[in-house]
Amino acid sequence: MTGEEMHALVERLYPLCRSITGDGVRATLDIVGEHLELAVHEVPTGTEVLDWTVPKEWNIRDAYIKDASGARVVDFRRSNLHVVGYSVPVDAVMTLEELRPHLHTLPEQPELVPYRTSYYARTWGFCLSQRTLDGMGEGPYEVVIDSTLADGHLTYAEHVVPGLSEEEVLISCHVCHPSLANDNLAGIAVATALARRLTGRLGRPRLTYRFLFAPGTIGAITWLARNRERAGRVRHGLTLACAGDPGRLTYKRSRRDDAEIDRAVTHVLADRPHDVLPFSPYGYDERQFCSPGFNLPVGSLTRTPYAGYPEYHTSGDNPDFVTPAALSDTLETLWQVTRVLEGNRSYLNLSPYGEPQLGRRGLYGSLGGRSDTKQAQMAMLWVLNLSDGEHSLLDIAQRAHMPFAALEDAARALSAAGLVKEIA
Amino acid sequence: MTGEEMHALVERLYPLCRSITGDGVRATLDIVGEHLELAVHEVPTGTEVLDWTVPKEWNIRDAYIKDASGARVVDFRRSNLHVVGYSVPVDAVMTLEELRPHLHTLPEQPELVPYRTSYYARTWGFCLSQRTLDGMGEGPYEVVIDSTLADGHLTYAEHVVPGLSEEEVLISCHVCHPSLANDNLAGIAVATALARRLTGRLGRPRLTYRFLFAPGTIGAITWLARNRERAGRVRHGLTLACAGDPGRLTYKRSRRDDAEIDRAVTHVLADRPHDVLPFSPYGYDERQFCSPGFNLPVGSLTRTPYAGYPEYHTSGDNPDFVTPAALSDTLETLWQVTRVLEGNRSYLNLSPYGEPQLGRRGLYGSLGGRSDTKQAQMAMLWVLNLSDGEHSLLDIAQRAHMPFAALEDAARALSAAGLVKEIA
Amino acid sequence: MTGEEMHALVERLYPLCRSITGDGVRATLDIVGEHLELAVHEVPTGTEVLDWTVPKEWNIRDAYIKDASGARVVDFRRSNLHVVGYSVPVDAVMTLEELRPHLHTLPEQPELVPYRTSYYARTWGFCLSQRTLDGMGEGPYEVVIDSTLADGHLTYAEHVVPGLSEEEVLISCHVCHPSLANDNLAGIAVATALARRLTGRLGRPRLTYRFLFAPGTIGAITWLARNRERAGRVRHGLTLACAGDPGRLTYKRSRRDDAEIDRAVTHVLADRPHDVLPFSPYGYDERQFCSPGFNLPVGSLTRTPYAGYPEYHTSGDNPDFVTPAALSDTLETLWQVTRVLEGNRSYLNLSPYGEPQLGRRGLYGSLGGRSDTKQAQMAMLWVLNLSDGEHSLLDIAQRAHMPFAALEDAARALSAAGLVKEIA
Structure with a gap:
């Protein structure tokens, strides 16, 4: 896939309302599935996974704040960021005063809508720009979130490129963010392109490559819970996120600090503008893969790292923020990394x-x-x-x-x- | 104790004429004993301690150089720095020419009186400012040192804060310098304050804290000779000196280089302006504690290190050179170090x-x-x-x-x- | 030997036409032998040495390119650099066009004659300045190389300063380059001076010092093949080259990176302007001594390293490029290194x-x-x-x-x- 093709995939996935469960994830995997053969897994609500439990499934049809004139001041149909993820249903008439504790803005970036979730505390809320909030009168407002939170499933998918060896390379990207392009539709697009290239070229690889498309945290934990034995086969791994912004590549080392994947990635990066960060137990799902019980050799490859750009977790992280050239550069870098892993004898x-x-x-x-x-x-x-x-x-x-x-x-x-x- | 209270202690101890033995040390320990319960040890002259022997005890009543008019050109009663420590008695009339080999000045700092000792070579001498020397005529002069060098004792003291464990933290400061405020009345004052705080707060500590107030070199050697077994219980240690000047904190690592005390102190210092020096076999009594037979994990905490400030070992190191704020900063730093040692599990x-x-x-x-x-x-x-x-x-x-x-x-x-x- | 004496030795050796075999090497060793007692070894053509075979011996009497007027446009008698080392005989009349594939110049340094060899591919050629080439007409030219390539011997020499111990210090310098002063007549001169000083001073040294004067690569390989057991006695070693240019001293570490020789040389160099380079498997005969099967603790001492100065491997590397002061500085540095090796207990x-x-x-x-x-x-x-x-x-x-x-x-x-x- 070219940078343009990856960018087109980002644009196509952008409008879908993803969360850690629900139909938005399924629709996302359907589209990825047009490019890759995916094994899609559905894990029922209530399943115990390591220290966690698979939560209820969340779906949403509509949500808005409507003023006295009937105009939608805040409208889920314009951007799914407007609703706090996992909001419970609400249908009420409220003054601005009553509504205010449920409203999230970014006063420092008054034009942008923030991204917020509340997976494990039953509440609801709206995200909006400070500018919109500043323009709202006393109310009353009609406040509707037409969501369901009910027993269902957590959905994740795997694509495997079988190799000559059962030793595995794990490439993991989170699929739980709604309309945020760099974080992480870019990661999904680059992972898809890498999987296609690994299949298409050079015959069967030496190592087996496993691509994991799963919701953040709970998805990785679910995969680990269901694959404790397979986890032991992971010889190298990367979480892939923020893969399309114009900033330079950033590698965060695995907890092991000097595993082969750490040395392979830093060697490949040596010729390009890049940063290398030490491991820390925050970030993407390397947190889970590098928990001390597993301690897998999994690093994290991004361009500008999380929270490192002003558009991070806001409506500013839209497809315009992601460039074909950057997507392509990330892909080529990853490809070089696989060349090292394949060839390192x-x-x-x-x-x-x-x-x-x-x-x-x-x-x-x-x-x-x-x-x-x-x-x-x-x-x-x-x-x-x-x-x-x-x-x-x-x-x-x-x-x-x-x-x-x-x-x-x-x-x-x-x-x-x-x-x-x-x-x- | 506040910075002002520590400074007051420095001022009170300042006029006493300390040396490695004698009544000046006893008077010093009496005053420290008003703040802390001290076990005072008297070790007889001639006692063999490791490779050394406890020397004769030195005391001095008066000393001067008097000119023909009867005026005291140099007067021990004005500053005890005027007499070379451990000077043998003298009572003679001498020309300046004859006297000159016994006179010590600092030509580069003509206003200051140097500090000199001669513990193990039987001689005598006077220290004076270059300015005073320059004003002296041919003489003759009446030259008197009314000192005694006789069998007696070496005196040192310990204060122990018992902990739940017999493992010990050793805080050692030298008490042998006469009227020098930073080196080491400041160290004595901060050690006193730390001991009081450890007793007063938070109940019984986990570790046992031993404070050693002893003359430099021979005192540490005497303690080690009499506590060879106890030395094995020292888990962490610090020599404390030059603790009150306005310069930044300096830590000199133990011979082990990366002992827990080294890591605890450097971690605490990381947030403040500071210097870290490698171990060297010169300095304060870490020289003895870190001799290869003992190799105790003992570092050295100072502000500006020895010989690092122009007032070092001169009459310029007076109470004005030491500030309550610096004393307090050293104490708080040491307190943080004890918090790490106590809490490190x-x-x-x-x-x-x-x-x-x-x-x-x-x-x-x-x-x-x-x-x-x-x-x-x-x-x-x-x-x-x-x-x-x-x-x-x-x-x-x-x-x-x-x-x-x-x-x-x-x-x-x-x-x-x-x-x-x-x-x- | 003084710097001037070493420089005189460089000048005397300069005109000889050395190669990896032949009478030029023998003549060189004869002159060195006036200063040192040498054991000269002659190894027959065809002898198998490790993975290599001792080549035929090459000798040359004359060579030239003569124009129609009979003038020698290129003349071996003016500089032995003019003939590609190991050129097979030729006696032909050729146009410039025909001749051109056999002519080597340095277009970027048009005044200088390059140094080229072709030991293991049977060919012939001339080296000349670009300026000379530019002045040559269409021809025809009389082209003569009066050389022989025939069964004979490879020649190398050893000088041993016996020590109290059989443990050896190996000082190796290549003797195969024709008229190049810094590379490596300077190394030969400094090695000679060091050997004399080791014999002359301070009685029998603790370690045995072995000086090896051998052609590059094949000479070291021949020595290793014939001294596999003795190689195990080499406790420290240096290859010595480019020892007389005015640049600063450069030490290249042994493959072991932190052997005693590495620490001794870097310690001695610490007080002088110098560079330290990591090991690499290119350069002088440390390549052979540090091959993984031997892995001897042999570093390389030069001034400006190979290929690091514009005169390198050209007619610019003549005796004027080498100074008595630099030769002397290299010698004194080496002497200090031997002081460390001798005294390190x-x-x-x-x-x-x-x-x-x-x-x-x-x-x-x-x-x-x-x-x-x-x-x-x-x-x-x-x-x-x-x-x-x-x-x-x-x-x-x-x-x-x-x-x-x-x-x-x-x-x-x-x-x-x-x-x-x-x-x-």
Whole structure:
């Protein structure tokens, strides 16, 4: 998928009213399912998942605040951000004074509507711009939220690209946010594109890739509860979010701090403008994957990280905030990361005493004395020097400050010449 | 004790003529004893202590250089710095020429009188300002030091705040300097105030606190010689000196470099202007406590470190150089350090698979979507994430860059909710 | 040898036409042999050495490109750089067009003649300045290389300074470059001077010093092949090259990164302008010594490193580029390194509880209170504090940031006083 195709997917998903449960999630997965074969899971309300319980399912048809003239001052049909997520139904006539405790605005960003939820406390509310609030009279107002909160299901989906090995790479993105483009329709779009590319290219990968599209927190917890054994197969993982804003890429390390995924991503990022953050137990679902009982090697890849841009969790995070170029850049970066994970092997130098004579094997430029040594030759020298059973190609790439692909090519050439053999 | 009360103690102790033995030390301990219950130890001259021997006791009644007119050009009664510590008696008439080898000045600081001692070489001398020396004629002069150097005792004192555990925190300050305010009446005053606060507040502490008021070097060596077994109970220690000048706090690490005391002090200092120095085998009595046979985890807390200010070891180090605010700041810092040492425990997360649902237990704000996460919630997430049996609260505070107290509060709340249990 | 004497040696060696084999190497070793007793080794063509085979021996009498007027446009007798090393014989008449694929120039440095070789591909060629090439007409030219490539020998030499121990220090310098002064006549000259000084001074050294004068790559490989057992005795090693240019000293770490030689050299360099580079598997013969099968603790000492100066591998690297002062500075630095290697022992503090009383033993200034503590006293305190069986004098010098010699003196004094004893 091109950046434009990913952007088109973001735009198509944007109007849907997602939450941690409900038909908005199902509609989202239906659309993703047009691009990928998805296994959709429905987990009943009340199911115990780790320390949590699957909540009631929330759906909403309409909501508004109507003034005496009958005009909808706040209208769910214009933006689903206007209703606090998981609001219980309400149908009342209230003055502004009575309504005010249920109204959420951003006084510092008076044009923007905030995003608010209340999943586990039974309440209701509206989000609106400070400008709209400032224009509202004393009332009375007709206040309606036509929602249901009832036994149902939590919905999540998986797409698996089977590999030669059962060892898995987990790519997880949250699907619970309503009309917020960067957070996280961009993540969904990039994950979809990556899954397609992994399927389409280069034959069966070495590792198995599992894409998880699940609501934040409760979705990851549900998946972990139902896949405790499979979790042990996760060798590398990333949560993917805020993947389309124009800011630079940001990697947040796993709790392990120096897992292979941490080294792979930071190595790939080294050539681009980027930030690396230490692990912290807040953020996206790496919180769950990196809880101490699981301690999976899962980092988080974003562009500008959560809460790092003014549009974060507001109506300003709309499809205009997300660019095809940024989506594409995130995808290419992730693709490079998969190239490292796929290709990261260890070799043993079979001729470890002195340098083997590369020239005789056609592996070395024959005219000596020149001071420009080609990258391919340096890569061969590095692979030979460090292939002592204790260094993988990624280790060597990091120490040599060379592109991973150059070392992979060198190892392949040396292997073909019988100078090294793969050991892991 | 307030900063003003500590400063008053400094002023009261200032005129006494202390040395490594003698009545000046006893008078000093008498005054400290008005604030704290002290166990005063008298160790006879000739006692072998480690590689050393307790020296003869030195006392002095008077000393002067009198000119032909009978005027005291240099007068011990004006400042006890005028006599080289441990000077043997002298009563002679000498020309300036003869006297000169016994005179010590600071040509670069012509108004100040230096501080000099000669504990282990039998000699005598006077310290005076360069300005005074420059005004002295050829003489002759009457030169008198009315001192005694005779069998007696070395005097030191201890104050113990008993804790629930026999593990000890050692706070040591030297009491051997005569009229020098920052070095080390300030240290004595802050130690006194800390001991009082530890007794007065919060009930019996977890750890036992031992305050040692002893002459430098020989006093610490004497204590170590008489407490070889007890030294093994010292879990944390600090030498306290130069505690009242207006400069910023300085911590010198223990020989172990990363002992708990090193981490506790540097964590507390992180929020204030400060310096951290590596261990070196010079300075205060950490030299003795950190000798390789003992290798105790003892660092050194000062404000401007020794020899780091022009007034160091001169008559310029008088009570005006020491401020109530600085004394108070040192005390509060030390108090925070004791809070860390007292509170540093390890917990085990009893719900380590995924995050436990804090909201259900009233431990988490219920309105989601907001980007400002409160420190208390972050502290709970950190404690949960790292309470895996391998991290103490101080470890967590350092990794989270959060105040220790916030993590202690979080651990307490999580423990009350049954989510973690204390393991050490 | 003085800097001037080393420079004179460079000048004398400069005209000889060295290569990886042949009479130029023998003539070079003859001249070095006037200064040092050398064991010269001749290894027959065809001998298998590790993964390599000793090549045919190359010798050359004359070579030129003569124009129609009979003038030598390019003349081996003016500079041996004019012929590509290991050129096979040629005797032909050719147009410039035909000749051009065999001509090497430096278009960016039009006045300079490049240095090129083709040891393992049978070909021939001339190197000349771009300026000369630009002045050449269409031809025809008489093209002659009067060389022989035939069975013979590879020649290298060793000089050994026997020590009390069989543990060896390997100093290796390549002798295969023709008229290039810094790379590596300077290295040869400094190695020669160091060997003489080690023999001349201070009696038999503790360690055995082996100086290896061998052609690059194949020479080191030949030595390693014939000395596999002896290689295991190499405790420290350096390749020495580019030792005479006016740039600052550069140390490239061994593959082990923190071997004693790495710490010794970086400690000695700490007081001078210098650079330290990480290991990489390119450069001089540390490539061979640090191949993973041997992994010897061999670093590389140069001034400006290879390819780091515009004169590198050109006719600009002539004796004027090398200065007596730089040669002397490299020698003195190396000498200091040998002082560290010779003197690096470990001691055990026999009085480890508290500080021993240095004053009583005449080891400490007697007048206390002064803030300037002499380096000698600090050195004694450091040696006492860290002589716990886990730190060598070099470890202590690094931690104390003090000159190694000061710690050696301190250890000697403490040992004489019975306070420490040597343990390794």
